[in-house]
Each structure stands twice: as structure tokens, then as C-alpha cells.
Amino acid sequence: MRYDRILEELLNRDDFLVVGRSVVRTDALDKVLGRAKFTADYVPRDTAVVKVVRSPHPHALIEGINIEPALELPGVQTVLIAADVPGENQIGYALPDQPFLNDVKTRFVGDPVALVVAADKGSAVEGADAVRVKYSPLPSVLDTTDALRDGAPLVHEGGNVALTTKIRKGSIEEGFSEAEVVIEDLYDTPYQDHMYMEPEAAYAIPEGSGKVTVIGGMQSPFLVREKVAHILGWDLNQVRIIQALTGGAFGGKDDMGPLVCAKAALAAVKTGKPASLIFDREESVAYSNKRFPARIKYKSGADKEGRITAIDVDITLECGAFANRAPFWLWRQTAHAAGPYEVHNASVDGRAVYTNKVFGGSFRGFGDVALHFAAESQVDRLAGELGMDPVELRLRNILKPGSRTTCDQLLDHSVGIEECLTKVAEASRWSSQKRKRNGSRVTGFGVGCAYHGISTSRSTPDWSAASLILNQDGSMTYRTGICELGQGAPIGHAKIVAEIIGAPMESIRIEVPDTDSTPNAKPTHGSRGLMLGGTAAADAAIKLRERMVRVAADMLGCPEGEVDLRDGKASKKGEPGETIRFPELAEELYNRGVSPASYGFYASPKRYFDPETGLGVNYSVYTFAASVVEVEVDTETGVCEVVKVWPAMDVGKAIDPLVIEGQIHGAVSQGIGFTIMEHLKLKDGVVLTPGFKDYVVPSALDTPEYAPTIIVEEPYQHSAFGAKGVGEPAIISVVPAITNAIYDAVGVRLNMLPATAEMLHAAMRRGAR
Amino acid sequence: MMVDFVLNGRAVSCDAPANILLLDLLRSELGVLSVKRGCEQGECGACTVLLGGRPVNSCMILAARVEGRSVTTIEGLRDEPIMVALRKAFMEGGAVQCGFCTPGMLISAYALLRDNPSPTPHEAKTAIEGNICRCTGYALPLEAILKAAEMTPAE
Known part of the structure; x- marks a missing residue:
């Protein structure tokens, strides 16, 4: 491939211009000046407000909806119910199990029944209170054990099991017969709320007949467009979606973006006037998607040498009311079941189960957090039983180039976990770190490893697109549908473009994603934003570069191979004297009729997968991570503090080391929250902790000391500069590292998260050393 | 209800509902x-402003309470050397x-x-304890x- 050849040439550069260096983000200035515009900042003062009327019951039949009392209130403009949905009243992501507005029955506390559109927030709230919905409550199922009982009430007509997964590899009977030690246990992980700082928001503007524009927070403008069009019964080109700067997402807004934007769009289209829907914090925590809870039964064995001989894993995923992303989440857990180790004998079964609770959905780490919590606890316990160092046991099983995954996928390159683990053990002086007691406080150390498949699973094709225009003044306009959510992926794209074209970063403007003008880059999820989106950017840049080089060569009177593009200038290699500045070069392209616009498109290589056995090339490549954690546990109070974290990650190629560090710190912080702090409490399906006060996330006071991030670079052959996604893996490895450190400190294993002070205190009383 | 106060060093006079929060007024x-x-809910700090020079959550303050007082947002600190260093x-x-x-x-x-x-x-940790950030850790x-503290010229 020509692309590969050019990329190889660029990779062999000994002096990268911007790739690999930390640069000031091009969006930082607006953000520190308070000028960055989020969705709510676009909404004019007198815009109509949408309020969702929600079911107060976990499970109930709807006997009737009387909207008249609401319509009589001053300020209420209209009330919309299922019958008002012009398109299809169905907004399920993977399965058609999620009505947009319910008119038959409701399946969780918060299930939407109607939309009140009013002149202001106060009237909208009053209107929502005035809508009379007659419910006939049904018996509900509030945990997966109940849901799986014979004769359990059915959340959906087809049964409470939404789907199942399976992998069979080798023979676990043989494997366990070779084992010296076998450990079996249950691991429970809870809901986690994203707690992005910006609550869900959408602002919809009707544009004459048959067109609507929606500005909102989201992760995939094209998915939002599809869902809005579907609800309205319109063609895709009648819906224009603009992604406003999004104040944190972490997966959550991939699911919530469509749900919120479609409601605002329906209100705007029905009233013919702009409408906004902005969740308050309580709504966001009580009714928006959460990390799916899981219960994992994990059995594993190891021989005398510490080789893992077999795993037998059984995963029960709690969907809540709708499957949403469960098919992809559960599969990810199933496929990654062994952790980043080579295990020849594996049996893995998964089932996703409906309950009458708030629905689960996308969240950083996507299933791999729960799975690695179980897998990495087991690995530590096998080491403990064998009297072996946990790092040593890991190294004896670790994936290397040439290893095969649980899905029997051959990993032929870009496998840097051994180096991550070795280096992080060295940096943390693992072998000489000892548990220490100081009064009631005990210090312990733990390690965790992780791997995380990038982009789509099961060889499903994945592709991305981008566009780049060289303007007449030499500046560049870059467009991608990959969203800026805080993680900086589009800025990474711009760096890739800057590197390939030799353009200064400040000359590249990243436009706001807009489905009317932005190429479809597919979603900003699955750690694909930089890897897939950035490779499409590279494709666009390479195409434009070739044209720029051709024209420059002619102007300079030298062969194309001798043209160097850098600092916004073209010159002959080794003769920097004669230069053509980009404005001049751009003008020449226009005058000669050489296209200054470039469309980049990249599709991942074709792969093979057998859905019957679950074996084949599952994810195109994996990012690997290892963490060592030091904790201090107060044995009197149960309070656990994460004191220091040593992170390591194989990122393929670091496009921006400082951005990677920021991603890792943020992920570790969410991991600390998930493991020891964040506790979403529910009673009878009602979320009892709908705010920062009760659902406590890490504050600055909970910040550990961070050792410098160890960046391992094992480039991936099919991405721009070899980069792999980095946003997710750090949260995966840190969770078991913390619980393993707690065990090291106080000899207690909490298999049910979160390990809050109360839980830890109670567990220590039951039996600690 | 009229509220007269000083916003970012300039006197403003605003006709607003009696129950409006400072956050909404702004x-x-x-x-x-x-x-x-x-x-x-007064818990996240994203709406932090200076009221009489002290950081407060503007979502917890009724607009009526700022009558005659001074409110400063990030716009009003644009040229302050400390803020320049922080930025x-x-x-x-x-x-x-x-x-x-x-901004908060x-x-x-x-x-x-x-x-x-x-x-x-x-x-430093204590000072921003009330400003929740879910991205950076x-x-x-x-x-x-701490770097900005080093960069700020002593008075």
C-alpha cells in the first residue's frame, strides 16, 4: 500500500516535528478564559424548556395519560406522548427494547412517559407535575438473582436474559487436572455514575419545513443524527447535528446524546420553535445510564511453576431496564476473560440480564474494569497460594508477541505488556517494598495489569473519515466527527496532520463536528478516536501533502523526493535557503487547478472471526497497561487512602505525552472513586444518592502522588504513527491494583466493590491479620 | 426587584425576579x-465566583444577597498577574x-x-477541594x- 510506504518513511524520520512532543492544546486558551462554549451557552434566554415526565414506579402498566391539567397551566406550550412521535417510537441501541416515550408500560424509576414543553423552567416543572399518568404497578425484579428465578416477573416479553456469550478453548478439565492450586470466587462490581461536570444538554432549532438542527453534548454526531431521524421519521439529511464542546463524557454521552437530542428535536419540530432540554444533576444521576453492574464467578488454576492452566468464568451482567450496549460490553468481558495472559484452556459464559432498574451503558473501560478486577484478584491469589511473587507469576503467563488470546487471536506485534510490567515493577522498587505498620495505619502495595481491545469486536469492519482543506492563505481547515470531550483526540489528529504536512499547529483550525459538513468519523468510543480517526486524518494529510510536494517540486525545480515541508514552508532538503511559504504554495495549487481539499478515509484491515466458537481475530489491536499502587489503610476506621500510583502503558506511539499523562491521571482518579468511594445506593429501584453530596467522587484531597508515567511504545502497523487508544486502559489496571494493595496491607479481600471505609472496617472485624 | 452591585469592577443594575440565584442572574x-x-446543589464548584473577594458557589446565593457588593468572575480577572500566571x-x-x-x-x-x-x-489541594474535576484527576x-505561584512576581 502506498499509504504504508509513506507512513514508514515518516516514521523513520529521526526528528519528529510535533508528534511525540507535548504541545499546548489549541483549545486551552478559550477554556482558561471561560470562553469555551458548551451546549447551555448556545441557548438564548427565552427558549422553550423541555421537561421529561418520568415513571415513579420500577415496573408498571400505563393505564392512561391525562395531559389536560398540564395544558391548562400558563406557560405550558404542549405535552408530547408516544402517539405524537411521528417516526418510530423506539430508541434501543443494540436491541429494539427501549421505547422513546412509553405508553404501554414502564420498566424503571425514571422511564420517560411524556415531554412537557413550556416557556420557562418553572412552568415546565409545574407542567410535568400536572400530567396525570394512571399506573398499574407490576411486581418488579431488582437484582439479577431474582430476575433469573423461574416465574420471575418479566421486564421484557422475551424473558429476562437479553443475550448470552460463550467461548470454549482447549479443555478446562485437562487444565484444572494439571493445576497445583485452584481458586474460585465471586466478584461483584456496582453501578458507577459518570459524573461528568456538564450535565446532559441539547438545544434544537427547527429550520423551516423538514429540517431541524440540534446542538448538544455527545460522542457520535452521526449516531445522534440517525436516532433523531428515526424518531421523527425523516431522512438523515433533514437532521443536522452539531456537537458543542462537551464537558466530560466518559462513554455516558455516547448513550445519552441521542436520547436527549431526540427529545429536544421532537419538541422543536412539534412546536415549530427552538427548544432546550438540560438535565439537572439529580436527573442525571438518577435516570441516566451507568456503568453496568456485574457478578463474575471466576475459577482458575495454576501449576507449580505458576503457569495458569485453566480458567472457568461465568459472567452475569445486569442490564437494568434495557440492553443498550450490553451485547458489546458482555462480549468484551467474555473475550478478555483471562486478562493479559496466555491461557490455553478456557471456558467463558456470559449472560446479560434485565432488571427494573436504571439502565447500564457505556463507561470508560467498557466491561474490562469488572473483568480485570476479578481476573487480577485471582492471579494475585494464585501467586499467594503458590508462595510466588505476584509480579513473577504474571510475567510467567504474560502475553508476548506470538501469544494467543482467549479468543485464539495471534498477537504478532504491538504487545508491550511485559515491558510495562517489568518497568513499573522496577520504578516502584516492587521487590523491596514491604508492608509497613505505623500505629493503626498500615501501608500495602498492589499490582494490576490490563489489556483492552481497540475499536470494534469480532472482526466487525471499522472505518473513519476526515477532511482537510488548504486555504488560500496557507491556513488549514480540519474536520472530523471525532468529538472533543476533554480527552483531546481531535487535537491529536491536528498534530498528525501538522507532522505530515509540516504545517504549524496554530495554522490548523479544528472545526466543530457538524453532520452537514463533517465527514463521518464514526463514534468517539472504544478507544478508537485517535487510532481510527487519527489514521483518517493521516490519510487526508498524506493525499494533500503529495499534491503540495508535486507543486513545490516544480516551483523549486527539484525532484519530489527532495522536497521538505516544515514550519509552514517548502524547501529543498539540505538547502533551506530557497523556500516557498505555504500561502504562496497554496495560491499556486489553486491557480494550477490542483485540488486543495482532501478527504481521508481509513478502514481497519479485514479480519476473521467465528461466531460459533467465539474464536478468531477479535479486536484489531490491544492497548496494555500496568499499575503499581501504594495504599494506607487505617485499621481502626477502615479508611483507605491511595498514597502513590506508578502507571505504565503501551500506547503504540505517544502522539502527546502530556495528554497521555492527563488521561491516565483522570482514569486513575475514576478508578479510585470506583474502588473505594463511589456508591450509588438504590432502594426499590429508586436512586437514593442523586448528587455530589451523597454520591461522593474524588476531590483534590483524594489525589495520590503520581510517579512519572512509563510510556512503552510498541507501534501498531495500521495506525497513524503506530498510535493506540489510551483513555480507557488506565482505569482497568488500577482497580485491582488498589484491592490487591489493600489485601497486602490488611489481609482482607473485598470481592464486592466499592470497598468503602464501612465495608473495609466490617471486613477487617470479620477476620484480618 | 432591582439588584445593584459591582460586577467585575463595574456598577450594574439589574431587574430580576426576587427568587433568582446569583448563578442565573449572571x-x-x-x-x-x-x-x-x-x-x-452547591457541591461541584463549577459556578464559583468571588463575592466580596471570597470564592462562593453562585448557585447557593440568592441574587438579592449581592446587593451593594462586589462580584468577580473570571472575565474580571483577565489582566491580574496572578490569573495570567495561572492561565x-x-x-x-x-x-x-x-x-x-x-473557570471555577x-x-x-x-x-x-x-x-x-x-x-x-x-x-493547594484544600483550596480547590470544592472544585470537582472529573477529567484530570x-x-x-x-x-x-504551584507553578503559577513560582511565576507570579512578588509585590
Whole structure:
């Protein structure tokens, strides 16, 4: 491939211009000046407000909806119910199990029944209170054990099991017969709320007949467009979606973006006037998607040498009311079941189960957090039983180039976990770190490893697109549908473009994603934003570069191979004297009729997968991570503090080391929250902790000391500069590292998260050393 | 109800409903959009402003209470040397991700450095304890605050 050849040439550069260096983000200035515009900042003062009327019951039949009392209130403009949905009243992501507005029955506390559109927030709230919905409550199922009982009430007509997964590899009977030690246990992980700082928001503007524009927070403008069009019964080109700067997402807004934007769009289209829907914090925590809870039964064995001989894993995923992303989440857990180790004998079964609770959905780490919590606890316990160092046991099983995954996928390159683990053990002086007691406080150390498949699973094709225009003044306009959510992926794209074209970063403007003008880059999820989106950017840049080089060569009177593009200038290699500045070069392209616009498109290589056995090339490549954690546990109070974290990650190629560090710190912080702090409490399906006060996330006071991030670079052959996604893996490895450190400190294993002070205190009383 | 107060050094007079929050007065009536609504529960700090020079959550203050007082948002600190140093340190130090909490956090950090030009790491943590950030994990913002303290010229 020509692309590969050019990329190889660029990779062999000994002096990268911007790739690999930390640069000031091009969006930082607006953000520190308070000028960055989020969705709510676009909404004019007198815009109509949408309020969702929600079911107060976990499970109930709807006997009737009387909207008249609401319509009589001053300020209420209209009330919309299922019958008002012009398109299809169905907004399920993977399965058609999620009505947009319910008119038959409701399946969780918060299930939407109607939309009140009013002149202001106060009237909208009053209107929502005035809508009379007659419910006939049904018996509900509030945990997966109940849901799986014979004769359990059915959340959906087809049964409470939404789907199942399976992998069979080798023979676990043989494997366990070779084992010296076998450990079996249950691991429970809870809901986690994203707690992005910006609550869900959408602002919809009707544009004459048959067109609507929606500005909102989201992760995939094209998915939002599809869902809005579907609800309205319109063609895709009648819906224009603009992604406003999004104040944190972490997966959550991939699911919530469509749900919120479609409601605002329906209100705007029905009233013919702009409408906004902005969740308050309580709504966001009580009714928006959460990390799916899981219960994992994990059995594993190891021989005398510490080789893992077999795993037998059984995963029960709690969907809540709708499957949403469960098919992809559960599969990810199933496929990654062994952790980043080579295990020849594996049996893995998964089932996703409906309950009458708030629905689960996308969240950083996507299933791999729960799975690695179980897998990495087991690995530590096998080491403990064998009297072996946990790092040593890991190294004896670790994936290397040439290893095969649980899905029997051959990993032929870009496998840097051994180096991550070795280096992080060295940096943390693992072998000489000892548990220490100081009064009631005990210090312990733990390690965790992780791997995380990038982009789509099961060889499903994945592709991305981008566009780049060289303007007449030499500046560049870059467009991608990959969203800026805080993680900086589009800025990474711009760096890739800057590197390939030799353009200064400040000359590249990243436009706001807009489905009317932005190429479809597919979603900003699955750690694909930089890897897939950035490779499409590279494709666009390479195409434009070739044209720029051709024209420059002619102007300079030298062969194309001798043209160097850098600092916004073209010159002959080794003769920097004669230069053509980009404005001049751009003008020449226009005058000669050489296209200054470039469309980049990249599709991942074709792969093979057998859905019957679950074996084949599952994810195109994996990012690997290892963490060592030091904790201090107060044995009197149960309070656990994460004191220091040593992170390591194989990122393929670091496009921006400082951005990677920021991603890792943020992920570790969410991991600390998930493991020891964040506790979403529910009673009878009602979320009892709908705010920062009760659902406590890490504050600055909970910040550990961070050792410098160890960046391992094992480039991936099919991405721009070899980069792999980095946003997710750090949260995966840190969770078991913390619980393993707690065990090291106080000899207690909490298999049910979160390990809050109360839980830890109670567990220590039951039996600690 | 008329509210007269000083916003970013300029006298303003605003006709507003009696029960309006300072947050809404600033955003809806006066168009100050740097003040973000993150929770309206007084818990997240995204709406932090200076009231009489002290950082407060503007979602917890009725607009009527600022009558005759001075309110400062990040716009009003634009040219303050401490804020200039903080902005530079945040930008160069990777302390900005999504940016939603950034104005509020910068206000808290400004108040810290104004009163305590050489804070300890723990004092920096305490100063922004009320500004929740879900993106950065705080380490780089905290480093940036300490860096800004070094950069700010002594008076």
C-alpha cells in the first residue's frame, strides 16, 4: 500500500516535528478564559424548556395519560406522548427494547412517559407535575438473582436474559487436572455514575419545513443524527447535528446524546420553535445510564511453576431496564476473560440480564474494569497460594508477541505488556517494598495489569473519515466527527496532520463536528478516536501533502523526493535557503487547478472471526497497561487512602505525552472513586444518592502522588504513527491494583466493590491479620 | 426587584425576579457564560465566583444577597498577574481537559495565590477541594497552581 510506504518513511524520520512532543492544546486558551462554549451557552434566554415526565414506579402498566391539567397551566406550550412521535417510537441501541416515550408500560424509576414543553423552567416543572399518568404497578425484579428465578416477573416479553456469550478453548478439565492450586470466587462490581461536570444538554432549532438542527453534548454526531431521524421519521439529511464542546463524557454521552437530542428535536419540530432540554444533576444521576453492574464467578488454576492452566468464568451482567450496549460490553468481558495472559484452556459464559432498574451503558473501560478486577484478584491469589511473587507469576503467563488470546487471536506485534510490567515493577522498587505498620495505619502495595481491545469486536469492519482543506492563505481547515470531550483526540489528529504536512499547529483550525459538513468519523468510543480517526486524518494529510510536494517540486525545480515541508514552508532538503511559504504554495495549487481539499478515509484491515466458537481475530489491536499502587489503610476506621500510583502503558506511539499523562491521571482518579468511594445506593429501584453530596467522587484531597508515567511504545502497523487508544486502559489496571494493595496491607479481600471505609472496617472485624 | 452591585469592577443594575440565584442572574440576565451550572446543589464548584473577594458557589446565593457588593468572575480577572500566571501554567501544564470546571477552579486558585503566594501542596489541594474535576484527576492542575505561584512576581 502506498499509504504504508509513506507512513514508514515518516516514521523513520529521526526528528519528529510535533508528534511525540507535548504541545499546548489549541483549545486551552478559550477554556482558561471561560470562553469555551458548551451546549447551555448556545441557548438564548427565552427558549422553550423541555421537561421529561418520568415513571415513579420500577415496573408498571400505563393505564392512561391525562395531559389536560398540564395544558391548562400558563406557560405550558404542549405535552408530547408516544402517539405524537411521528417516526418510530423506539430508541434501543443494540436491541429494539427501549421505547422513546412509553405508553404501554414502564420498566424503571425514571422511564420517560411524556415531554412537557413550556416557556420557562418553572412552568415546565409545574407542567410535568400536572400530567396525570394512571399506573398499574407490576411486581418488579431488582437484582439479577431474582430476575433469573423461574416465574420471575418479566421486564421484557422475551424473558429476562437479553443475550448470552460463550467461548470454549482447549479443555478446562485437562487444565484444572494439571493445576497445583485452584481458586474460585465471586466478584461483584456496582453501578458507577459518570459524573461528568456538564450535565446532559441539547438545544434544537427547527429550520423551516423538514429540517431541524440540534446542538448538544455527545460522542457520535452521526449516531445522534440517525436516532433523531428515526424518531421523527425523516431522512438523515433533514437532521443536522452539531456537537458543542462537551464537558466530560466518559462513554455516558455516547448513550445519552441521542436520547436527549431526540427529545429536544421532537419538541422543536412539534412546536415549530427552538427548544432546550438540560438535565439537572439529580436527573442525571438518577435516570441516566451507568456503568453496568456485574457478578463474575471466576475459577482458575495454576501449576507449580505458576503457569495458569485453566480458567472457568461465568459472567452475569445486569442490564437494568434495557440492553443498550450490553451485547458489546458482555462480549468484551467474555473475550478478555483471562486478562493479559496466555491461557490455553478456557471456558467463558456470559449472560446479560434485565432488571427494573436504571439502565447500564457505556463507561470508560467498557466491561474490562469488572473483568480485570476479578481476573487480577485471582492471579494475585494464585501467586499467594503458590508462595510466588505476584509480579513473577504474571510475567510467567504474560502475553508476548506470538501469544494467543482467549479468543485464539495471534498477537504478532504491538504487545508491550511485559515491558510495562517489568518497568513499573522496577520504578516502584516492587521487590523491596514491604508492608509497613505505623500505629493503626498500615501501608500495602498492589499490582494490576490490563489489556483492552481497540475499536470494534469480532472482526466487525471499522472505518473513519476526515477532511482537510488548504486555504488560500496557507491556513488549514480540519474536520472530523471525532468529538472533543476533554480527552483531546481531535487535537491529536491536528498534530498528525501538522507532522505530515509540516504545517504549524496554530495554522490548523479544528472545526466543530457538524453532520452537514463533517465527514463521518464514526463514534468517539472504544478507544478508537485517535487510532481510527487519527489514521483518517493521516490519510487526508498524506493525499494533500503529495499534491503540495508535486507543486513545490516544480516551483523549486527539484525532484519530489527532495522536497521538505516544515514550519509552514517548502524547501529543498539540505538547502533551506530557497523556500516557498505555504500561502504562496497554496495560491499556486489553486491557480494550477490542483485540488486543495482532501478527504481521508481509513478502514481497519479485514479480519476473521467465528461466531460459533467465539474464536478468531477479535479486536484489531490491544492497548496494555500496568499499575503499581501504594495504599494506607487505617485499621481502626477502615479508611483507605491511595498514597502513590506508578502507571505504565503501551500506547503504540505517544502522539502527546502530556495528554497521555492527563488521561491516565483522570482514569486513575475514576478508578479510585470506583474502588473505594463511589456508591450509588438504590432502594426499590429508586436512586437514593442523586448528587455530589451523597454520591461522593474524588476531590483534590483524594489525589495520590503520581510517579512519572512509563510510556512503552510498541507501534501498531495500521495506525497513524503506530498510535493506540489510551483513555480507557488506565482505569482497568488500577482497580485491582488498589484491592490487591489493600489485601497486602490488611489481609482482607473485598470481592464486592466499592470497598468503602464501612465495608473495609466490617471486613477487617470479620477476620484480618 | 432591582439588584445593584459591582460586577467585575463595574456598577450594574439589574431587574430580576426576587427568587433568582446569583448563578442565573449572571448567566441569563447578564450573559456571563463562564460561570457554569454543574449541580445547583452547591457541591461541584463549577459556578464559583468571588463575592466580596471570597470564592462562593453562585448557585447557593440568592441574587438579592449581592446587593451593594462586589462580584468577580473570571472575565474580571483577565489582566491580574496572578490569573495570567495561572492561565499560562494551566495551559502549558496539561491542566485543562474538557474545560467545564476550569473557570471555577481558576477562581479558587486565584483566591489562594492572592492570599498565600507560596502555598504548600496540601494548601493547594484544600483550596480547590470544592472544585470537582472529573477529567484530570487533579494532579496536573495542582502542579500548575504551584507553578503559577513560582511565576507570579512578588509585590
